[in-house]
Amino acid sequence: MARVTRSYICQSCGAETRQFFGRCPSCGSWNALVEQAAPAADTRRRRPVPTPGAATVPAAARRSEPIQAVGERPLQRLCSGYGELDRVLGGGLVPGSLVLLGGDPGIGKSTLLLQSAQAMAGRHSVLYVSAEESAQQVKLRWRRLAEQQPAAPPPATAPIDRPVPGPGLQLLSETDLELVLQELEALRPAVAVIDSIQALHDADLGSAPGSVAQVRECAAALARIAKRQDTALLLVGHVTKEGMLAGPKVLEHLVDAVLTFEGDRFASHRLLRAVKNRFGATHELGVFEMRGQGLAEVLNPSELFLGGDAPSAGTATIVACEGTRPLVVELQALVSTTSYASPRRTATGIGTNRLHQILAVLEKHLGLPLSRFDCYLAVAGGLEVEEPAADLGVAAAVVASYRDLTLPPGTVLIGELGLGGQLRPVAQLELRLQEAARLKARRAVVPKGSGLSKGVAGLEIFECSTVAEAMVRALGAGASIHERDP
Numbered sequence: 487m488a489r490v491t492r493s494y495i496c497q498s499c500g501a502e503t504r505q506f507f508g509r510c511p512s513c514g515s516w517n518a519l520v521e522q523a524a525p526a527a528d529t530r531r532r533r534p535v536p537t538p539g540a541a542t543v544p545a546a547a548r549r550s551e552p553i554q555a556v557g558e559r560p561l562q563r564l565c566s567g568y569g570e571l572d573r574v575l576g577g578g579l580v581p582g583s584l585v586l587l588g589g590d591p592g593i594g595k596s597t598l599l600l601q602s603a604q605a606m607a608g609r610h611s612v613l614y615v616s617a618e619e620s621a622q623q624v625k626l627r628w629r630r631l632a633e634q635q636p637a638a639p640p641p642a643t644a645p646i647d648r649p650v651p652g653p654g655l656q657l658l659s660e661t662d663l664e665l666v667l668q669e670l671e672a673l674r675p676a677v678a679v680i681d682s683i684q685a686l687h688d689a690d691l692g693s694a695p696g697s698v699a700q701v702r703e704c705a706a707a708l709a710r711i712a713k714r715q716d717t718a719l720l721l722v723g724h725v726t727k728e729g730m731l732a733g734p735k736v737l738e739h740l741v742d743a744v745l746t747f748e749g750d751r752f753a754s755h756r757l758l759r760a761v762k763n764r765f766g767a768t769h770e771l772g773v774f775e776m777r778g779q780g781l782a783e784v785l786n787p788s789e790l791f792l793g794g795d796a797p798s799a800g801t802a803t804i805v806a807c808e809g810t811r812p813l814v815v816e817l818q819a820l821v822s823t824t825s826y827a828s829p830r831r832t833a834t835g836i837g838t839n840r841l842h843q844i845l846a847v848l849e850k851h852l853g854l855p856l857s858r859f860d861c862y863l864a865v866a867g868g869l870e871v872e873e874p875a876a877d878l879g880v881a882a883a884v885v886a887s888y889r890d891l892t893l894p895p896g897t898v899l900i901g902e903l904g905l906g907g908q909l910r911p912v913a914q915l916e917l918r919l920q921e922a923a924r925l926k927a928r929r930a931v932v933p934k935g936s937g938l939s940k941g942v943a944g945l946e947i948f949e950c951s952t953v954a955e956a957m958v959r960a961l962g963a964g965a966s967i968h969e970r971d972p
């Protein structure tokens with residue numbers, strides 16, 4: 487007699503237990519376990535195990551082959567219609583691949599994929615499955631977007647097929663997985679967009695749409711059909727309050743690429759990043775701007791993150807690197823006498839711990855009494871700068887604000903700060919300097935020993951080994967006065 491087994495699945499991490507717990511034993515989230523009906527029957531095919539001494543396995547049963555003999559197919563890529571999206575995908579969509587696009591609600595995931603679907607529809611057959619919005623809603627948005635004019639000329643490196651009205655875009659407003667699969671099989675499109683995977687529903691499973699079991703099964707069924715008929719699938723995934731992609735981790739393992747679409751709700755630019763990519767590099771960055779008529783590519787993002795023309799006290803310019811893309815970014819610091827027992831330190835766009843560390847280094851090695859001052863730091867344009875190469879820029883902005891000094895126009899600072907006050911070399915220095923020179927920078931303060939073989943045209947480069955030396959180079963002799971206890 488078949489044993490009735492019950493299992494409970496954690497909705498946040500996907501862990502499976504035989505017993506109900508209020509708190510998931512695996513990830514610790516509360517009230518996340520949901521009962522799941524046992525599968526109807528064990529459908530796994532068992533193969534007879536050959537007994538020792540029996541005849542050898544017939545040659546036809548062998549499926550492996552020497553790696554040298556494996557035929558090579560050149561990786562074909564479909565142009566997604568947007569150079570920025572292609573860049574993040576590693577050069578375009580790969581047929582038969584699954585791409586998961588995650589992001590906060592309202593950030594523009596549906597807009598991006600509808601625009602891209604429309605752009606691809608001129609060349610390939612494209613199916614847009616809207617499981618969240620009605621066909622009427624999608625049509626309204628499509629009409630608005632179709633009126634959009636090309637925002638900027640396409641970049642010289644990646645040819646773009648621009649949105650052209652074409653009959654290739656098919657729309658299906660459906661939440662039932664079975665019907666979506668049938669449509670995919672009937673249409674065999676080159677590209678299909680599923681918006682969103684959490685809204686799809688497999689009637690054979692007892693659980694609610696969006697639950698771990700549903701998401702996993704729907705994605706697996708879609709993946710099978712995509713691989714079988716070489717359809718490139720773009721899945722929209724929701725993000726939880728904590729910023730994680732909702733649904734089990736298994737979804738991230740199942741897909742070939744995970745992209746995140748992020749941005750400041752109050753700023754119009756949106757950043758697209760690859761968190762995982764089986765067909766290209768991760769950490770590549772695509773930049774878009776949300777306009778009244780949809781998303782437009784930003785081909786020259788450094789201009790977005792630069793402040794005004796007139797330099798002011800407490801601002802410094804750095805060159806951050808996102809993947810292989812250098813970004814010239816402006817930092818602003820405000821240092822003012824504290825009226826609290828412990829001074830306030832607030833940083834937007836840079837980790838507060840990093841700011842604390844830089845302030846401690848400045849206090850120790852430049853003798854600035856910063857523990858009596860509040861310090862606020864902001865990255866212009868709402869960009870998150872994680873890499874330590876921004877340290878020197880933060881230090882210069884803080885010192886400039888403290889001393890009420892203005893950095894000479896066209897100065898960029900690149901370098902990591904060691905706890906001993908020394909400057910550490912950073913990666914891709916030459917690339918950063920070229921971007922700075924392109925944006926009319928004239929002076930660059932960089933760490934010594936970065937292996938810079940030749941200069942960069944139009945740029946005066948100062949190589950420094952300590953933060954004190956760098957501050958003098960950047961701000962003049964006035965920056966170096968040691969005043970531990972005035």
Ligand code: TYD
Pocket residue numbers: 589590591592593594595596597598627630776777778779780781
């Ligand atoms: P949407 O693509 O629906 O977001 P998501 O699918 O990630 O939830 O984007 C919705 C937001 O984008 C909405 O707040 C309005 C804004 N928007 C524009 O500013 N311009 C436009 O042309 C469109 C279509 C949307």
Ligand code: MG
Pocket residue numbers: 595596597618681
């Ligand atoms: Mg949406």
